[in-house]
Amino acid sequence: MTADVPADSETEQLRRQLAEAVDAARDAYRDTTRLIQLLDLLGRPAGSAELIGDMLNVLSDAFFADVVCMARVCGDRLIVSGSCGLPEDDPAYTEGWPVGEAVRRTLATAEPTALHRDVPAEDVPGSVAGLGIRSAAWIPLSAEPYADTLLILFRSLDQPFAVPDLRMLTSVAARLHMALEERERHAIIEQLAHYGHLLARHLEVEPLLDEAAGLLLRLTRADRAWVVTVEGGQGRLRAHRGLTPGIIADWPVPAKSLDDLPACEAGLPEVLKVAVSRENGATALLCAGREQARPFAQGTLEIMTIFANYLGVALTNADLYHALAERATRDPLTGLANRSALVSHLDTLLSAGDPTRVGVLFCDLDGFKAVNDLFGHEAGDELLLQVADRLRGSVRPDDLLARFGGDEFVIVLDRVKQLSEVAEIGARVCADLDDRLVVCGEQVQVSASIGGVLGVRGQATPSAMLRDADAAMYVAKARGAGQVEVFDEDASHRSRDRLDLRAELLLARSRGQLHLAYQPIFALDSRAIVAFEALLRWTHPHHGIVPPDVFIPLAEETGAIVEIGQWVLAQACRQLALWHRLPEGRGLGMSVNLSPVQLHQPQAAERTLDVIRAAGLHPADIWLEITEHSYLRHEVTEYAGALGAAGVHLVLDDFGTAYSNLSYLKRLPIEILKIDKSFVSGVTGPGGGQIDLSIVRAILAIADSLGLVAIAEGIETEDQRTALRSLGCRLGQGYLLSRPLPAAQAGLLLRPRPQLPARAHRVG
């Protein structure tokens, strides 16, 4: 038995069937694979451009196409937006090629078109024609918004695009369209977020609106974009991209006609407008337009609305920033520039490259505190407002007027050539201010003390100029109300020196630069020493001995005098206690000068007495010298009263040089008067001697009548001593008798001596 062997023909048939089955399987697998490949691609995370690029590559591969491109109808031409197979510099990307019959049919029917063998030349772009195209397919991407976009496949292979191919391509095109839309949406969301961020950067309105116009153009893919604001019934074109001068010239327009005026459409066939809503209503309008009647993509209006909201927020932010910036640079009461704005402005001017100079006037109101005290702070504020108004009227348009603080105003003068100009303007401002103003129904006399300086650009600094102008103002004020003082370079320099000294004085005591000298006060008849006056001395390591009339005021200004004064009293007391232990020193007094500033300290009397007692002295051992003007305040009376009651002797220094108000002598427990050196030196002088003699005689008479002791200061000659003695003055001090001496030398004077110092004889 033999197995059935198929006949040759049967074998052949089986072979053929197998081949067909293999072919069918191959085709099926190939179709499956390419569908999987395409779907896989659509599902991958990629941007639109990348997706299109990859998709066109896969389509070229899977459909054996020499060229695959995505093209869009623009007018009567087809422009390629992406391809696999066109050279990158192919004109199909830029100029495109005329829309042919196949394209027209595809767009009209929204169905794919496939041609085989007779592909019309008009439907094939130039560079593709050379490839010997035998077959082509046009697939509409979708209805909206890519209704004008096609997928086109060209292949040189002599094989038609079969119906299943076209079906697959149509399905892929639709999915590609959806995927692109989806990515577009994502991209738009990202873009919106990014643009929102870009808008938020701007704190100034103009650049904000300008950027908004640029972003709007890109966001909406418009040909023109513009931003209109509505203010005071006017619609104003604030920023734009691509508007022609002719269109721009039509603006502004009345706000109420914004919707129907041709200018608002910019002559474009397609325009979208969205209002920018803010708390106080719509204040701006975003407009995007297209040159051709090509509708905007669906959803563009919504995108613009979101963008408009971002813009609204950014505009609010810009307003808030503006308000904050105003607050940071404006004085809230007067609306003038504040101190930081002033410094910044001055700094800018001083940095400018300009041969002219910059002037600064520092104005301080005279008597402002009195107004505040008398009529209250509201009146003070009203006065400042009125003064600010006056000053505004006085300055030149380019000058900067600032409130420096309290009752201080500063005027910055740009482009000044010389100091005299500063002085002139200062005088004018001074004159303009010198007036009676009505504040809270009360008439108030106003004036200002003004200091001025001139600064060289590139050299002067704002802080130095303000410091020097301030110093000049103090000099002016010292001359009386309503004065102007300008500092030249030297004056500024001196003022700076003074400031340096002031700073160093604060450290002088801790550095051991302060010490006391003692000048004896003699009984003029017996030549016995009755007391010493403790005198403060400052030996500066560079300046040498600094005179007391220089540093005492500085110590008073800084308040350092309180601590220094306390120290002086303690030192003097300690020294006196030492001398009291000597047999010749018993009953010796110590005179110590008090600054008015010291008297104003709380518990000044107790502290003074504490120091005296701490040294083991009795208050009656100490003479405290005060000057006339320090009486003025009530607490001085209290102080003097308390000390007087405790036994301290109060000395009125420099009597006769100031007010010499006798009622103070009555009110205060003064026991000793010091006759000023200026009168003493005159008692023996030629001519004027008579007057001084009369004054000294009068002072002595007053002292005598009130039961006070008089001390003559500054006795330099024997004649003066003789004259004073003859007038009945019992105590005196001066170079004739002894210079102020260090403690050790002063102590030697206490030893019993047969006569007055030899030098006195020589002089005499």
Added chain:
Amino acid sequence: MPVDIPAPRPAVVTPVTEPLRVGVGYSDAADAATAGRAAAAEALAGLHGTPPELIIVYASVSYDLIALLHAVRRATGKAPLVGATTSGQFHDGRLINPGLGVSVLALSAGPYRFGTASVTGVTENGDDAGQRLARAARAAAGPEPSAHAAVLLLTTGLAGHQQELLNGVHKVVGAPVPVVGGSAGDDRLLIRTCVFENDNVLTDGGATAVWIASPTPLSVVAEHGWHDVGLPLLVTKSDGLVIQEIAGRPAVEVFREHFHDEVTFERPGLLKPAPGYLSAYAFGLIQPDGSKLVRGAYIDEDGELKTFSPLPLYAPVQIVSCKAEDLLRVTGDVVRQSLAGRDASVLLAFSCVARLDVLAEQGAKEAALIQDAAGDVATFGFYTYGEFARTTRVAGYHNATLTAIAL
């Protein structure tokens, strides 16, 4: 002042150009400088005094490549140079086995203009590298427009991303410009491959190209000769280069089922094949037109089935096989198709090292057949780790294939 108006030009200008002159040189001297000098001198001698306009160097990776190029360039001067390391070379009907020698081709301009360039970064972004390479090579050929062009593309063989590189080139030059070339080899060592441009040696991740501007159309031909030994299948699971499942079954099992009884599992007695490399079986990646791209495959030491380049997702494949005679059958066709209708001076060919493995002791036959078919036309080529032949679609990266272009 009157201006001379030039006389109108003739409507059609027929440029009279010199024919393309070709010189081939070879040396197997052990010293790189000596070998380079000798091969270059021989190649230049073939130009009979015409200045060289393009130099192509194929060399074994065993040379000191810098010294080699330096020696070649000293002889060839400033003429642009490209080249690659190989896994064997062939010219004049002769096979130079892997691990030996340097071959130099010197070309005069003839009717062509050449522009060369090179890039790195193929591994990081092959598409971008391809674009840069194409633009640079085209620019190097000069601004004059040419009617036609082709790109000769050489890339490093172990860097992968060959199709991406090709995608990038294609993006720039488009369908009208065919691409031919190959991936550099390294005598089957699979360690390091290099391409050359002028004095530079670029290792894996580098690529070089020649823009060939031509007055006449240039065509690229590719054939492999492999035939399927089974039904169409779908690769149903893969991970990179590892094929895990075919038709839902273990891939190795399915692959083995197709082995014919005659297959000898002894490896070709050449230098160093990949472990378990079965040159006689491969995947045929089914193409839309029914043709197949061959994708070499092997079973590694761990018993995993691997390919040299990743197969696409759910790739439709057929297991393909071949014998030496199958491969040799297409050799003459490729040459004849390349030369058809052309008055060519040289055939540049790129054959896969996998073919050499299958050919085994008949290895030298392919080189001889190529020269036989080319007749008087010089032939010059190397054994690659993958061949380029982009003709119609964007896909144009092959394995186990012979590709060629005639100039």
